[in-house]
Amino acid sequence: MDLKRENLEAYLKSLYGADLKLLSMRRMGETIPTTEDVKGFGYGSPLLVEYAAKGKKGSAVLSTMRVQYGFGHDHFSDRARILIWQNSTFKKLHRHVPSLDVGYFSGDGRLVSAGQATEYFLLMEKIEGKEYFFDLERVKEDGATDLDHERVVALSDYLAEIHSVKNDCPPLYQRKVREIVGDGECIFGILDDYPDSPAFLDPDELQEIEKICVEWRWRLRDKAKRLCQVHGDFHPWNVMFREGTDFTVLDRSRGEWGEAADDITAMAMNYIFYSVQKSLRLTGDLKDLFELFFENYLEKSGDEELLRVIAPFFAFRAMVVASPTWYPLLSDDVRRTLFNFLENVLGAESFNYRDVNSYLA
DSSP, X not given: OOBOHHHHHHHHHHHHXXXXXXXXXXXXXXXXXXXXXXXXXXXXXXXXXXXXXXXEEEEEEEOOOOOOSSTTOOSXXXXXXXXXXXXXXXXXXXXXXXXXXXXXEOTTSOEEEOTTOSSXXXXXXXXXXXXXXXXXXXXXXXXXXXXXXXXXXHHHHHHHHHHXXXXXXXXXXXXXXXXXXXXXXXXHHHHXXXXXXXXXXXXXXXXXXXXXXXXXXXXXXXXXXXXXXXXXXXXXXXXXXXXXXXXXEOOOOSOSEEOHHHHHHHHHHHHHHHHHHHHSSOOHHHHHHHHHHHHHHHHHHOOTTHHHHOHXXXXXXXXXXXXXXXXXXXXXXXXXXXXXXHHHHHTOSSOOTTOHHHHHO
């Protein structure tokens, strides 16, 4: 990225006043200042900036984070998070160099301040429709229609389509596998939220589950060829249907690239969940929809390996729907059945989607 002198000066004026004059810029470690644009800024040393404002000279250091894969710096949002954090905390620690501001570069090279932010917001287009979980509630009570089968095919077709876009970047796949186990929104974080000694679990059961999930992380680390485009949170509350099979998805919040099993289990777990609430088994039309979802996806994607890597992703989704925080009205029998499922799936070499009830036992 090239840093234009006029853009930097305009930014500094927004902070220190319209009378500011940019005197010079030079990379840290260099001795000769320049009054020209800086080529390739962001790929080398931070920039020492010297200016005059209100009759006084001042200096500051402008730096960015280098784009790199690994160490949790993979995405634009990762780097933004770190810089926002630094701006907030540097000045709070005695003897620490203070941050003067944090900002971002726009597409046309302008520098824009974000230093006064206290919270961030997102503005989205309004979408008409009805969340898919309403369909599942109806099927649980009244049974499925032809449209329900058509919608399952549409959903699994959609996933097969987006998952067909691959990416050769092992650090991103390893990150997804690491996060499904260790992230605060995933397995470790969900289990930390469980109450102490719940009646439906044995002592130390959660600890043993965590150990097995870590083992699965190491089993999946070398599967990086599976890295594909994902939604990241493809559950029935994030899918809005209109007429027929026309739908829109919401809340893509866990990354652009990942493991196909994450999307598959986010949706498929709910066919099991709604059926277990009624009978502690996967039965009837919900069983038919569950199996159709898998059969159609596997046919369209050709991804038979999915069944050998799916276990920790199913475990995560089962932990979510069994959670006393997220679903406080469930009976202990339902929660226990869901934990039977996740533990049995974690213990299997491959998942048999035609025999889910053997995992629920």
